[in-house]
Amino acid sequence: MATEKDYQGLFDRIGALREQVASRLSSDLIANPQLADALTKQIDDMLASVLDADSKVPPPPDKGLAALAGVGPDAAKDFGSTRIPQGVEPYDETITSERIIAVGDVYYLHQHERIGVFRAVQKLQELFKAGTVRLSDGNGAFLLYQFDRRDVLRYTRNDRLSAYKRIFGYGGAPVPTGSRPNTDFHKLFSHFVHQVTLFWRDKRISDVIRERAYDPSFGSIAIVRRAGLDLRNNLKWLSFGHLNVLRVEVMQLLEEAFKILDSDDVKRLFGADNAWDVVEEVLIRYFNERLVTSPRQRMAVTGREVLRWLAQPHILQTTRAQFETLLLEIAEQSEEWLTSAQAMGLSKRTGSHRVLPWDQTQPTPVRPNMRQKAGVSAQRTPAREYEFEL
Structure with missing residues (x-):
């Protein structure tokens, strides 16, 4: 149980230790900057172990109030003899990884929903019921029958769209009663991915300019x-509720849909080589849609990997070498997600905007250009279209 005098003395000694180490090893630290990281980590670990040991000491029954107020036989003779707690558990260490991983799976499902996988299967089902396609007793036909029979047990399409709206702010479906759409997700997700790509871009540039560069x-x-x-x-706060169960059910639904699309009789019906060819053929033939299969599917895969990485405690790592090693896991995924999103007009690269204001809830307004000043209505950019319609 630390007293105020011990508490103050501990940090004074730690500060003196840091200063003495830096003074004695100043020449070595200049020649080998990584040594500073190692020394800093050792001192931080020493401090953390002392604080952790003190926090485990049971407090007195009155939590130290009697000594502080000067009441009873345990009254403190001076202020330095009073008890002071070390603090509470950090906020950023109280997040359950399971819920963030579930969000990553729902993001993966949303992108496949946007591609049109479920609409393609639904169209096949309609054609199968109407008898307008040559499907009868093959594996695809049997799976279509089972897919239809299980429909009453699943979450509906409106349930899925409402979940996407609540978690990501995507789409125009109404959110469930009592909740609100997460309008900040796309902005924060794009910002994080952009900062990861900038970090590795700056790192590569520094390695080219100076050998073994270590400039912060x-x-x-x-x-x-x-x-x-x-x-x-x-x-x-957006990962509570039925999200976990919904993503498990819809992941099963997605797997079942691809078994139908990849069956031999369905592929033969459209002259396709694989399930994705069937999806694209249905979307072109019956919906007359512009295909976005490749970039959307890569956004689904890489976006899920980025969110899975965030579910782990890697983001709390303070040592530079370890943080870079862990961040390398999503370096290429972030670059690929940003490239795919940029190609579709859903995000953009900016080299100057390093910090995003925490209270910004709307996109930064664009200054009127000469066309707007002249009274000509400006065309809406794809990024703004994505903000409101996806």
């Missing part, structure tokens, strides 16, 4: 960490 201005882990924590905290 090249790739700031603090900016990446803050962007990741903002996104994770945003999802913390």
Whole structure:
């Protein structure tokens, strides 16, 4: 149980230790900057172990109030003898990974919903019932029958769209009563992915300019960490409810849909080589849609990997070498997601906007250009269209 005097003395000694180590090893630290990280981590671990041991000491029955107020036989003779707690559990360490992983799976499902996988199967079902396609007793026909019979047990399409709206703010479906759409998700997700790509871009540039470059201005882990924590905290309150059960059921539904699309009689019906060819053929032939299969599917895969990474405690790592090693896992996924989203007009790269204001709830307004000043209505960009319609 630390007293106020011990508490103050501990941090004074830690500060003196840091200063003495930096003074004695100043020349070595200049030649080998990674040594500073190792020393800092060792001192931080020492401090953390002392604080952790003190927090486990049971407090007195009155929590130290009698000593502080000067009441009873345990009254403190001076202020330095009073008890002071070490603090509470950090906020960013209280998030359950299971819920963030579930959000990643729902994001994966949403992108496949946008591609049109479920609409393609629904169209096949309509054609099968109407008898307008040559499906009778093959494996695909039998799976279509089972798919239809199980429909009454599943979440409906409106249930799925409402979940996407509540969790990601995507689409125009109404959210369930008592909830609200998460309009900040896309902005925070794009910002985090962008900061990850900027970090590795700056790191590569520094490696080219200077051998073994170790300048903090090249790739700031603090900016990446803050962007990741903002996104994770945003999802913390949106991942409750039936999300976990819904994503398990719809993942099973997606698997079942691809078994139908990949069956031999269905592929033969459309002259397709695989299930994705069937999806695209149905979308073109019956819905007359512009195909976005490839970029959407890569956004689904890479976006889920990024969210899965956030579900782990990697974002809380403070040591630069370890943070870079862990962040490398999603470096290419982030670059690919951003490239796919940029190609579709759903996101953009900016080299100057490093920090996103936490209270910003709407996109930054665009200054009127000369066409607007002249009274000509400006065309809406794809990014703004995505904000309101996806």
